[in-house]
Amino acid sequence: MLLKKGSKGNNVKVIQEHLKLRTDGDFGPNTEKAVKEWQKRNGLIPDGIIGPNSLKKMGLALKEEVQNFDITWKDKMIEGSHFPSKPIKDTLNIRLSKEMKTEYIPALDKVMTDQPKGFKLLCTIMAHKEGFFKGSRSYRTNNPGNIGNTDSGSNKKNLSLEDGILLQRDYILKIADGKSKTYPMGAKKTIKPYYSPEIAKHSKSYGMSPYLPGYDFIFTGQLDQFVKIYSTGARGGNGYLSMIVSYFKNNGIDITSESKIQNIIKIK
Numbered sequence: 001m002l003l004k005k006g007s008k009g010n011n012v013k014v015i016q017e018h019l020k021l022r023t024d025g026d027f028g029p030n031t032e033k034a035v036k037e038w039q040k041r042n043g044l045i046p047d048g049i050i051g052p053n054s055l056k057k058m059g060l061a062l063k064e065e066v067q068n069f070d071i072t073w074k075d076k077m078i079e080g081s082h083f084p085s086k087p088i089k090d091t092l093n094i095r096l097s098k099e100m101k102t103e104y105i106p107a108l109d110k111v112m113t114d115q116p117k118g119f120k121l122l123c124t125i126m127a128h129k130e131g132f133f134k135g136s137r138s139y140r141t142n143n144p145g146n147i148g149n150t151d152s153g154s155n156k157k158n159l160s161l162e163d164g165i166l167l168q169r170d171y172i173l174k175i176a177d178g179k180s181k182t183y184p185m186g187a188k189k190t191i192k193p194y195y196s197p198e199i200a201k202h203s204k205s206y207g208m209s210p211y212l213p214g215y216d217f218i219f220t221g222q223l224d225q226f227v228k229i230y231s232t233g234a235r236g237g238n239g240y241l242s243m244i245v246s247y248f249k250n251n252g253i254d255i256t257s258e259s260k261i262q263n264i265i266k267i268k
Contacts, residue, residue, distance in 0.1 A: 091246060117251075211236075
């Protein structure tokens, strides 16, 4: 077990109490500074991380903490592709990262110069939602759509950002043309309920429970169907949909959750 800046909970309180700090359970900058000072005094590497060596020196044994996740949608199936508990918004103000503005969009304009506006907007908001910025997995792998980058840790690395954008383009075109087995146009699609270790590990940043519902629907290319298949996290809310719909509206185009991919990518 490692405790470091950003950790929270009772175990952090134990460390803070040992160091005679305010026991708020939040491993913030002050706690990190105190840990480094303590490590330096005790002949340990002052990295600010509480691991086995620091715990042994402190004479402490921490308990494994169990998080209480919302189990509302555990093992539940939804008929259709609409997540019912949260509204879809078209009023979000989407602000792209510096990397999106200075690297992604210029590369997109270069390799997709002949593609309609709707296609470019869809690729752009997907890259934004997947987290294209320095240090992220999509950035490191030149894979702005995280296509082939899975929750289990598998990565698909592209030689260049342009190659990654072309992967996005071809991936979406294959879906729109009905050539993707993962997106069976006109056929039934069943997504099983799922517990996401990735979301469980970063539940606060995701802002959702790792217990995700399953879905049953006939795939017609609808935007809400597309994101449920494409993004694991999209199965437990409407945040991804809201971001796409809002970004298009920010750019003067009205689409809905029922708009179809094959039509969206043709919008000029």
